[in-house]
Amino acid sequence: MVLEKIRELIADKIDCEPGTITEETKFSDLGIDSLDVTELVMSIEDEFNIELEIDASMVAVSDLIKAVESKIK
Amino acid sequence: MIKSPICDMLKIKYPIFQGGMAWIADGKLAAAVSNGGGLGIISAMNAGADYLKGQIDIARSLTDKPFGVNIMLMSPYADEVAEIVVSERVPVVTTGAGNPSKYMQSWLEAGITVIPVVASVAMAKRVERSGAAAVIAEGEESGGHIGELTTMAIVPQVCDAVSIPVIAAGGIADGRGVAASFMLGAAGVQLGTRFLVAKECSVHQNYKEMVLKANDISTVVTGKRFGWNTCRSIKNNFTRNFSKEEYAPDATAEKIALLGVGALRLAAVEGDKQNGCFLAGQISGLVNKEQTAAEIIKEIFDEAEALLKGANSWVK
Structure with missing residues (x-):
């Protein structure tokens, strides 16, 4: 569920097929830089009604999923 | 006399900050800028708590005016310098190169005014939510670490997105830049390169000469x-x-x-x-004389005031 929502938000942001995004996908492979990650995190926060920490270790979709799951569980 | 909400918030005469330049912005320069009526800022750079404590002591021995500390969040010593600003009761903290949210709570509890440097609207909104009192929107014209947006583009967009005051930075060296920043919606400005050549700045003379000699494409x-x-x-x-x-x-x-x-x-x-x-910033070509920090500030604001007063001449 979390993966699907994140996929959807990323796909909407960079205009790609959600199906091409997996947990292993790195932001750098999608051309998403640190400023884009901040924006992405903010839309995820709105979507799940949570607050996340952003740091330099957030490099792949799986990192985002982990961060979200730790907040909603 | 140019006044903005930033002057009241920080108890400074002119709404101008001196950028927290690593290896350059020490206690002596910060004190000179604060004595000149602006907000002097000490760079904590990539150094430990002892260095910063020493520079805070120097600044305090030279001024009784408010000053700030800039914390580079990528520094390996960020945790310890984040504690020193609390124990030393530094009035203002600016942050660069990252997201300060991890330290925000302890700084706010200590009564510190936190003003992060941001390079995008999303970052500005985030730090406003965490309790920042203002933000510094810095364009890529500036020297040092930069983002992608220009000052002309980022300042009005950040002003529209947040309700806290915005300080414009990047590409500002004189009264024209200050007047333009106010027109973009900023409530203050931050200058680095112009203060680098201040007489009170202890940077190596060769550095000052490089800046003084530089032109638009340097x-x-x-x-x-x-x-x-x-x-x-x-x-x-x-x-x-x-x-x-x-x-x-x-x-x-x-x-x-x-x-x-x-x-x-x-x-x-x-x-x-x-x-x-x-x-050094793109405006190095505009920086062509050494003056005291107080002279720099006065000259810039006299010029900005004259320009803003004359702005009406464009409206027919």
Whole structure:
């Protein structure tokens, strides 16, 4: 569920097929830089009604999923 | 007399900050700027708590006016300097190179006014939510670490997105830049390069000469390829080598990271014109004389005031 929502938000942001995004996908492979990650995190926060920490270790979709799951569980 | 909400918030006469330039913005320069009516800022740079404590003591011995500390969040010592600003009751903290949210709570509890440097609207909204009192929207015209947006583009967009005051930074060196910043919606300005040549600035004389000699096309951006350390500095042997290595077919992020190690110190302390990295903004060409910090501030605001008073002449 979390993966699907994140996929959807990323796909909407960079205009790609959600199906091409997996947990292993790195932001750098999608051309998403640190400023884009901040924006992405903010839309995820709105979507799940949570607050996340952003740091330099957030490099792949799986990192985002982990961060979200730790907040909603 | 130009006044803005920033003056009341920080108890300063002029709404101007001196940028927290690593290896340059020490306690002596910060005190001179604060005595001149602006907000002097000490750079905590990549140094530990002892260095910062020493510089705070120097600033306090030279001024009773408010001053700030700039914390580079990528610094390996960020945790310990974040504690020192609390125990020393530093009135203002500005942050750069990252997201300050991890420290925000302890700073706010200590009564510190936190003003992060932001390079995008999303970042500005985030820090406003965490309790920032204002933000510094910095365009890529500035020296040192930079984002992608220009000052002309980022300042009005950040002003529209947040309800806290916005300080404009990047590409401002004189009264024209200050007047324009106010027109973009800013409530204050931050200048680095112009204060670098202040008489009270202890940076190596060769560094000042490089800035004074520089013209409009003297600076270059390096570090863009790997994205994590994009910096503007004055073109020299160091930047030419860096660019060559950065775009070499066998370049890796790790290899490139090593190229910059120690280069700021070589520039600021040793004045090594060949191998140092002389961070400076695009407006270096406008900076052509050494003055005291107080003279710089007064000249800039006299000019800005005259310009803003004359702005009506455009409206027919």
